Amino acid sequence: MTSVRRTLPLLLGLSFAALAADPLPSWHEGPSKQHIMEFVQAVTTEGSTDYVKPAERIAVFDNDGTLWTEQPAYFQVLFAFDEIKRLAPQHPQWKTTQPFQAVLENDHQALAQSGMDGLLKIIGATHTGISTETFIANAKAWLTQARHPKTGKPYTEMIYQPMLEMLDYLRSQQFKTYIVSGGDTAFMRAFAEVVYGVPPEQVIGSTFVTRFQISDGTPQILRTAKLAHNDDGPGKPESIDAVIGRRPILAFGNSDGDLQMLQWTAAGAGKRFMGLVHHTDATREWAYDRHSQVGRLDKALDEARTKGWNVVDMAADWRRIYPFEPVVQKQVQ
Amino acid sequence: MTSVRRTLPLLLGLSFAALAADPLPSWHEGPSKQHIMEFVQAVTTEGSTDYVKPAERIAVFDNDGTLWTEQPAYFQVLFAFDEIKRLAPQHPQWKTTQPFQAVLENDHQALAQSGMDGLLKIIGATHTGISTETFIANAKAWLTQARHPKTGKPYTEMIYQPMLEMLDYLRSQQFKTYIVSGGDTAFMRAFAEVVYGVPPEQVIGSTFVTRFQISDGTPQILRTAKLAHNDDGPGKPESIDAVIGRRPILAFGNSDGDLQMLQWTAAGAGKRFMGLVHHTDATREWAYDRHSQVGRLDKALDEARTKGWNVVDMAADWRRIYPFEPVVQKQVQ
Numbered sequence: 001m002t003s004v005r006r007t008l009p010l011l012l013g014l015s016f017a018a019l020a021a022d023p024l025p026s027w028h029e030g031p032s033k034q035h036i037m038e039f040v041q042a043v044t045t046e047g048s049t050d051y052v053k054p055a056e057r058i059a060v061f062d063n064d065g066t067l068w069t070e071q072p073a074y075f076q077v078l079f080a081f082d083e084i085k086r087l088a089p090q091h092p093q094w095k096t097t098q099p100f101q102a103v104l105e106n107d108h109q110a111l112a113q114s115g116m117d118g119l120l121k122i123i124g125a126t127h128t129g130i131s132t133e134t135f136i137a138n139a140k141a142w143l144t145q146a147r148h149p150k151t152g153k154p155y156t157e158m159i160y161q162p163m164l165e166m167l168d169y170l171r172s173q174q175f176k177t178y179i180v181s182g183g184d185t186a187f188m189r190a191f192a193e194v195v196y197g198v199p200p201e202q203v204i205g206s207t208f209v210t211r212f213q214i215s216d217g218t219p220q221i222l223r224t225a226k227l228a229h230n231d232d233g234p235g236k237p238e239s240i241d242a243v244i245g246r247r248p249i250l251a252f253g254n255s256d257g258d259l260q261m262l263q264w265t266a267a268g269a270g271k272r273f274m275g276l277v278h279h280t281d282a283t284r285e286w287a288y289d290r291h292s293q294v295g296r297l298d299k300a301l302d303e304a305r306t307k308g309w310n311v312v313d314m315a316a317d318w319r320r321i322y323p324f325e326p327v328v329q330k331q332v333q
Numbered sequence: 334m335t336s337v338r339r340t341l342p343l344l345l346g347l348s349f350a351a352l353a354a355d356p357l358p359s360w361h362e363g364p365s366k367q368h369i370m371e372f373v374q375a376v377t378t379e380g381s382t383d384y385v386k387p388a389e390r391i392a393v394f395d396n397d398g399t400l401w402t403e404q405p406a407y408f409q410v411l412f413a414f415d416e417i418k419r420l421a422p423q424h425p426q427w428k429t430t431q432p433f434q435a436v437l438e439n440d441h442q443a444l445a446q447s448g449m450d451g452l453l454k455i456i457g458a459t460h461t462g463i464s465t466e467t468f469i470a471n472a473k474a475w476l477t478q479a480r481h482p483k484t485g486k487p488y489t490e491m492i493y494q495p496m497l498e499m500l501d502y503l504r505s506q507q508f509k510t511y512i513v514s515g516g517d518t519a520f521m522r523a524f525a526e527v528v529y530g531v532p533p534e535q536v537i538g539s540t541f542v543t544r545f546q547i548s549d550g551t552p553q554i555l556r557t558a559k560l561a562h563n564d565d566g567p568g569k570p571e572s573i574d575a576v577i578g579r580r581p582i583l584a585f586g587n588s589d590g591d592l593q594m595l596q597w598t599a600a601g602a603g604k605r606f607m608g609l610v611h612h613t614d615a616t617r618e619w620a621y622d623r624h625s626q627v628g629r630l631d632k633a634l635d636e637a638r639t640k641g642w643n644v645v646d647m648a649a650d651w652r653r654i655y656p657f658e659p660v661v662q663k664q665v666q
Contacts, residue, residue, distance in 0.1 A: 199388060200579050201509075201577045201579065219570065234546075237545045237552065243576055244533065267551060
């Protein structure tokens with residue numbers, strides 16, 4: 001804490017009392033919290049053999065299932081379904097065309113039958129053929145009025161309080177926090193700055209090919225239906241290399257889609273932190289791993305255990321899941 | 334200057350005397366310098382109708398011909414030629430295969446005949462099939478020992494002192510400075526941080542498709558021969574939208590390849606700054622515009638004049654071109 005105590009209060013006008021406060025109050029005392037704090041202390045202490053310059057303190061976080069809930073389905077998919085309903089009056093043929101008909105009739109069986117092809121049609125119809133600005137405005141409008149089917153809360157409140165604290169803590173220690181997610185980059189930019197404190201330029205995700213065009217004298221960026229980058233699995237270290245150009249020293253995920261990002265982070269020189277959120281709390285959130293359709297955690301769990309990565313046990317490690325919940329006082333055994 | 338005087342010295346420990354110093358000493362007094370300073374003052378003065386929050390102070394700069402020289406050819410192309418010579422012993426067939434033979438024999442005519450296809454083969458052979466780390470190490474090694482054919486200086490000294498001052502000035506006013514260039518992103522990252530003070534994550538350029546792979550237990554990012562993004566013309570606002578996700582309030586270029594980036598910047602709400610470096614100095618640098626093979630400035634020059642963008646007259650506006658030159662005292666008329 002030496003360097004923090006000496007320099008940060010001067011720079012930021014903070015009191016020593018504020019710094020002495022627990023930066024991770026929603027984490028139970030235990031190995032997960034301890035490992036996070038030891039790692040941060042090691043890489044930020046000047047003179048330490050593990051010291052990392054502020055510019056190189058890159059931390060990357062998956063989004064779905066790592067920073068917010070991904071059940072009963074990815075929120076972006078629920079957004080797409082709602083957009084189909086909103087846009088249906090302009091597309092009367094959808095009433096009798098799959099997979100749109102299935103969405104309009106809440107026909108889960110027909111929707112499941114339409115498979116990945118059907119989902120891509122739904123994503124295409126709601127995510128492309130419009131400008132980035134229009135798409136983000138649509139996403140913001142939805143996030144304002146839509147409610148989660150289980151909790152009745154806005155989706156932007158279905159975020160993990162312990163991870164919010166970790167993001168804040170890292171930033172207070174001059175880390176640059178990035179989101180690296182399979183979700184659509186522009187969709188995440190619609191809320192990441194307000195909800196997570198992560199600015200647009202630190203949001204990396206899947207992207208469509210765009211086209212700059214001038215219509216009626218106004219330049220716009222049109223989102224075409226062609227996928228430019230699928231930011232999942234190996235796509236994550238690839239986009240980290242392309243967009244950030246530095247190897248992270250800390251990476252956090254929750255599923256097999258994060259494995260390569262963790263491997264890439266782990267393979268760098270010096271001290272690193274690799275973390276997985278393990279969904280173990282069927283009461284307060286959801287419990288799933290190896291056999292889940294959403295956020296499957298199987299190979300990455302094995303590799304984490306083999307290599308001693310940090311597996312967060314949601315039920316045992318987190319005093320609180322969501323910001324709107326009361327704090328649970330139970331201590332980890 | 335009110336907000337600057339009040340807050341920056343406190344935050345950064347600067348003296349008022351340092352702030353009072355001219356931030357652009359290599360610019361002659363004249364409209365170009367005046368417009369830059371007026372713009373910065375307007376958008377950074379709290380309470381001004383033109384005020385822009387620090388997080389939104391995004392400034393984008395082309396590289397070739399805007400931050401460093403692009404004559405007699407793009408430096409990245411000269412790097413590729415030198416790499417062909419360095420790698421030739423491992424490729425004996427190059428001695429008798431075009432376009433490689435032309436490079437090895439300095440046969441400008443045969444090289445010209447090989448055209449764009451030939452150039453792409455040369456780029457492919459030197460820029461791809463290796464990891465990002467290896468490629469950047471190669472670029473760094475070249476930049477250390479290669480010398481510019483006209484001045485005999487390292488390429489990293491063929492940079493424009495007035496633009497370096499502008500980058501520093503903008504950053505001192507809490508702008509985030511980006512490079513947005515047709516050049517290869519990784520090539521620019523080999524020097525941008527040390528030379529321009531622009532960190533890797535603020536370098537945007539052309540990219541190849543990469544592939545994450547683990548060989549002998551070590552993860553690496555392999556650069557494949559397939560172009561992922563051509564960051565020229567419309568590709569510039571497209572990459573700005575994809576990577577930054579905010580519209581710049583200041584953009585600087587020097588050629589028609591920057592036109593769409595300037596149009597995109599100009600079309601935003603509020604006060605904006607659009608600048609072009611016009612190469613008018615055949616004595617100290619080069620003079621070229623509408624008919625140049627490299628860095629052609631034609632349509633963008635017309636649009637700049639029609640719309641009142643800032644066209645920097647290198648001969649008249651800059652007291653000094655390169656950091657290694659003495660300051661010229663001549664004043665602009």
